[in-house]
Every structure is written in C-alpha cells, then in structure tokens.
Amino acid sequence: MKGPVYVALDTPDIERAKAIASKVRNHVGGIKLGLEFFCANGHAGVREIAAIGLPIFLDLKLHDIPNTVAKAVQALRPLEPAILTVHAAGGRAMMEDAKAAAPIGTKVVAVTVLTSLDGEDLTAIGIKGDPHDQVLRLTALAREAGLDGVVCSGEEVKAAKALWRDGFFVVPGVRPADGVVGDQKRVVTPRKALDHGASILVIGRPITQAEDPDLAARAIEATL
Numbered sequence: 001m002k003g004p005v006y007v008a009l010d011t012p013d014i015e016r017a018k019a020i021a022s023k024v025r026n027h028v029g030g031i032k033l034g035l036e037f038f039c040a041n042g043h044a045g046v047r048e049i050a051a052i053g054l055p056i057f058l059d060l061k062l063h064d065i066p067n068t069v070a071k072a073v074q075a076l077r078p079l080e081p082a083i084l085t086v087h088a089a090g091g092r093a094m095m096e097d098a099k100a101a102a103p104i105g106t107k108v109v110a111v112t113v114l115t116s117l118d119g120e121d122l123t124a125i126g127i128k129g130d131p132h133d134q135v136l137r138l139t140a141l142a143r144e145a146g147l148d149g150v151v152c153s154g155e156e157v158k159a160a161k162a163l164w165r166d167g168f169f170v171v172p173g174v175r176p177a178d179g180v181v182g183d184q185k186r187v188v189t190p191r192k193a194l195d196h197g198a199s200i201l202v203i204g205r206p207i208t209q210a211e212d213p214d215l216a217a218r219a220i221e222a223t224l
C-alpha cells in the first residue's frame with residue numbers, strides 16, 4: 001500500500017477536486033469521495049477522479065433497511081471502489097447484506113460513532129455510555145456481520161484493534177498538532193492515530209484548504 005493518508009475531497013466542484021488530487025497525488029495513498037462530491041457529480045465524477053490512478057474510497061455512509069442498502073451497493077458495483085462505508089447503526093443484517101452485494105475487492109467498513117460527536121451528543125440522541133463504549137459495541141457487531149473493518153476516531157482505535165486484530169481501521173478526525181479542529185470533536189494527530197493502530201488516515205481540510213495542498217500533504221507525510 002502507498003502512504004496511509006486518504007485525502008477527503010469534499011467539494012461539489014469536480015475541477016477543484018481534480019486540481020487538488022493532481023497536486024497531492026504523490027504524497028497520499030488514496031482519495032476519499034463523500035456525499036458532497038457524489039451528490040454533485042455521481043458515477044461519472046467518481047470515474048474522472050479514479051482516472052488519476054489512486055485508490056478510491058467511496059464514503060457514502062449508507063444507512064437504510066437491508067434491502068435498500070444492498071440495492072444501493074449493487075448500483076455502485078461498476079465503480080469498484082477500494083473502500084465503501086455503511087453506518088454500523090443500520091444493524092447486523094444491513095451490514096451483512098451490504099457486504100454480500102459489494103464487489104470482491106471492495107473493503108466494506110462500518111462507521112461507528114462519527115468523529116464530530118462527543119458523549120453529550122450521544123446522550124442527546126438516546127445512547128447511553130461514552131463514545132468509547134459505543135465504538136467497541138459497534139466494532140464487535142461489524143466484525144460479526146463479516147465486514148472488513150470500521151471507521152472510528154484515533155481515541156478509540158487502539159481498543160477497537162485489540163478487539164479485532166485483523167480488522168481494517170479507518171481514522172478520520174485527524175489534525176496536525178497546530179491544525180484547526182473545526183466541527184470535529186474526537187481528534188488526534190496523524191502520528192498518534194497510526195501509533196494506535198489506524199490502517200489509513202482520512203484527512204480533508206488540513207490539506208484541501210491549505211494555501212498549498214501539496215506542501216500540507218508533504219508536511220503531514222513527514223510526521224508519519
């Protein structure tokens with residue numbers, strides 16, 4: 001695998017996405033495309049970015065009844081993403097059906113607790129316990145459902161990995177030591193996320209909103 005950083009290209013503007021991808025391509029291991037990009041550009045947009053030659057992580061965080069999610073994954077099959085996300089909160093059957101519908105080479109990973117949420121946010125939506133407990137509960141469920149791994153913050157990845165030695169761990173909410181945190185609440189540095197067991201790091205704004213995205217990607221790479 002190339003470097004562990006997947007750059008999140010969160011923009012509806014395909015030309016901007018292509019420009020950033022081309023600038024940072026030698027200093028990242030892959031490209032993450034999420035809802036903002038996909039809703040604006042669809043399959044054709046994903047294909048254009050994939051033509052740059054880096055693995056594509058399609059972060060659509062699918063969450064619906066099992067049949068609907070399975071059909072959505074089937075519709076995504078021609079894109080053959082390297083990684084695809086569903087929400088673990090969709091339940092075991094939904095995750096099983098998503099995995100069954102995915103292409104053989106696609107890692108299907110489950111979002112546990114969004115890195116933008118803290119304990120208070122969980123209480124507000126009726127989830128007792130802290131993010132750590134909930135991440136471990138959903139990691140165990142994702143493993144039972146036959147998925148490839150989970151998305152969690154760098155604060156939980158060590159414990160999640162202890163539970164699932166050969167799981168694939170995606171860590172967003174990653175900020176360089178002096179980085180702007182923004183809407184993220186459970187944040188660690190790239191180095192710490194890797195030391196604690198992350199398989200890949202998802203980094204968006206610290207790279208994409210930097211004056212020089214290539215320099216920002218290089219600076220992050222140098223800390224790893």
Ligand SMILES: O=c1ccn([C@@H]2O[C@H](COP(=O)(O)O)[C@@H](O)[C@H]2O)c(=O)[nH]1
Pocket residue numbers: 008010034059111113114115116151152172173174184202203204205206
């Ligand atoms: O729990 C999660 C799951 C996914 N994300 C996504 O990662 C990037 C993070 O972007 P930054 O600009 O580095 O904050 C973004 O695309 C999210 O949709 C996440 O942040 N947390």
